[in-house]
Amino acid sequence: MIVTLFIIITLTFFLMQFLPGTPFTNPEKLSDKQLVILNAKYGLDQPAAIQYVRYIGNLLQGDLGYSFQYEGRTVKSMIVDRVGPSALIGLQALIFGTLVGLVLGIISALKHNTILDYGSVTLAVLGMSIPSFVFAALLQYYIGVKLEWLPVALWESYDSTLLPSFALSVTVIATVARFIRSEMLEVLGQDYVITARSKGLRESVVVTRHVIRNALIPVVTMLGPLAVSIMTGTLVIEKIFGVPGLGEQFTLSILVLDYSVIMGITLFYSTLFIVIVFIVDLLYGFLDPRIEYKEGGQV
């Protein structure tokens, strides 16, 4: 885990050196002399290797450095301040999306090739193919402006979180529904399901205990990365609804060459990703008794 992180940091750091330009915020007006003075002040005049060693040194002490675009603000405080809103709408979207997706997927698998199945498959395909920002804009206009049920945008109360969460959940619903449907169809044909049925178990027991549980395994695999991408903020949805989240910051920091923020967020995302993948691995054992962790096995 540490090794993976280390490789990510190193790669990002040196790739960043290839970006042309300066991280300073008013490049249009900076004179060459000023640029030299500023570069010296921030140690950017040093060779990349020395900057790298210095960065790693600071990192080991938990210091992510200062942002260039928000002068005086630490990268740490920028991440901490912004991650909450992103995580909240992400989490809500994930929970809501997974539940609805599960229900849709299960229904369409059980009522295979009926009108219900086609209905939810159509819904899922639509959800996958309509970009979430189109959906977000529609939600904002109809529910926010026309009906005035929920706030149009901004981040003022819990109500403000509902529209962005809902807009985000569409992708989750679609992904989960499609996955669970195909998995269940596969599991329904397995020998152990036939065995369970022939034992005389009630259909509801067969479905909950044998089918769903087994069908969930691949879904969990997929949910891990999905959770990371959704909880770390999505550029467009956050922008549309004015969510003060992390989503835009990452893209923006690359555009304006805010070196320390690029590094900080990359590090944060990768850590989160690794941790979630780890948790997913653990969940396998919980869902599928065939998978066991043995002492000394690889983690």
Place this chain on the structure above:
Amino acid sequence: MMKNKKWLGFMFLAIFTLVLSGCNFSSSNKKEDEPKKEDNGKEGGEKVDQVLNLSEPSDIPTLDSTKAHDAIAFNVLNNVNEGLYRQNQDNDSVLALAEKHEMSDDEMVHTFTLKDTKWSNGDPVTAADFEYAWKRVMKDNGAYNYMIVTAGVKNAEAIMNGEMDAEELGIKATGDKTLEVTLESPNPLFKTLLAFATFLPQNQKFVEKLGDQYALEADNILANGPFKLVNWTQEQGWEMVKNEDYWDAENVKLEKVNVFVVKDPSSGINLYETGKIDRVKLTSALVDQYKEKEDFKNVKAAGTVFLRFNHNNPALKNVNLRKAVNMAIDREGLTDVILKDGSSPIYGVVAESFYFSPDKVDYRELNGDFNKGTPAEAKEYWEKALAEIGQKEVKVSLNIADTDEMKKVAEFLQAQLEDNLPGFKLEIKAVPFKQRLEIEKAIKYDLSLSTWGPDYRDPMTYLDMWVKGSSANRMDYYNPKLDALVTEARGETDLSKRYKLLLNIEKIFLEDDVAVAPLYQRGSSVLLNNKVKGLVDHPTGADTSYQWAYIEE
């Protein structure tokens, strides 16, 4: 198994609460305003709340006036703080915190007497606060330290170049309320520049107490201007209330100004439609839909967009070719059909409607249009140029920033130039903004689509960038005549003589040398709530002043 499930549920709940608590929704007092507003609206006759709701496209980077470098911070600083001068409703620099401004006979030593005013923590605003802040700009290499150099304050240039200590800057508090500023040489621009944020005072005790946390939160900045910053939530917005201690408080009618961070333009429209904000900027896609409405307005800005020619390029070196390029572009078509965002065509480097001669005549009116022509004329010059350089065709590339606006403009230019100048091939190279700038600085382009925003309200801000060695020249342009005129104008204190010099600089640059191809002056299309009156937009420095605005009853 059951135990596991309970544990999982508990974990979810715990995470959820944790996340929710980390969300800091913006303050609840904002909500309290809304029902009040509605009540008043219904009763009609009652006094309306003097609350103005606005939006900005992003958060404030820092409010430290010595470091501030962006339009949003300048805007807040302009309304929360006050310096010796400030821009009035006509964008003129007028005495503000300074009661009196006297000059020595040689116009080198300026003495300011300050009004008796207070910081929002009760400390008096003293001359020492100015001395401290200005020296701090120089010492910390603030982003706009060159403004102090432009103002011509003694030793500023040497300090900026690291040859002298910041303590030697030509500013001195000679008493509690008297400030003495010494210049390198007489400078007709001095007064105009003093309205800029970099020249604001700072309370030394307060700044030093907070260290690097200064001006990063609403509590960490002191006000001495028309408004006080009372709330500022990262990425969400900020809130200002009237400063009752401001010396001109009786003329400030607004009680409160809310500014929300709204990044998406169409969300801005939706917020405007629901009455959440009183003003919104339209993107060109939305202009057609709204332009018939009575709250629609076009606001001219002072920024310009133009084509830089690489004067080392064997083809572009030719003045007739540059003239042909200038004349081949239909600028009206560009602004009215392609951009539709409040921009207007321009045939000079100095923007229109903001810069006036001592007799109050617009600079553009006095100098007129340069290199305006028809496609037929363009073709004439083009053929002449081809003969002179001995080529049948010219292939050049165009360096642009990859924004929507610039891409649209570049495609239009490509079509215009290739259609009107047979044998002209233009290849568009779109790169991120910062890279566009790097390529420009290294002069590794043929043509570059450039932008310029003025620093202060004087034509000089568009003109002295073309002298040899200026960091904004970026095209190896050099004409000793222009350099001489700039030097002369910098020291000329007779304002009419100076203005003539300024007019001549542009003539040399565009009439004689056709050094660039000016394209358009920026503008914006906005919707403004009809009840909002007296909101003043400035072309340079801070964008807006709220202090004369009010909500009509």
